[in-house]
Amino acid sequence: MTEEQLMSMKTELEDELQLWLDESNQEDERKINQLKRHLKNGAFYLESKIGMFDIDINLSARSYVLNYARYAYYGVLDEFYANYESDLRGLQIENFET
Secondary structure: OOHHHHHHHHHHHHHHOOOOOOOOOHHHHHHHHHHHHHHHHHHHHHHHHHOOOOOOOOHHHHHHHHHHHHHHHOOOHHHHHHHHHHHHHHHHHHOOOO
16 A cells, blocks of 8 residues: 555545544644554455455455454454454455466
């Protein structure tokens, strides 16, 4: 994921979580870095499951990365794994290359 893509997704995630963060505020900057970390971890997790993907083209993968970050932000990743297990299997099959 490029820095531009990461920043775009961070902004999208902030909007979805209804966060209004000020980068000049130290506490907000910590939350911004936390959101970026969750997005990177989500992208890494998804790549480990389905292989490489382009976050701008594969909108399903983009949605899963955002959902992963949302669940991580609230500290309920176990629920993400349970809720999306079958969806991710379908995405694995969809992206399987012989």
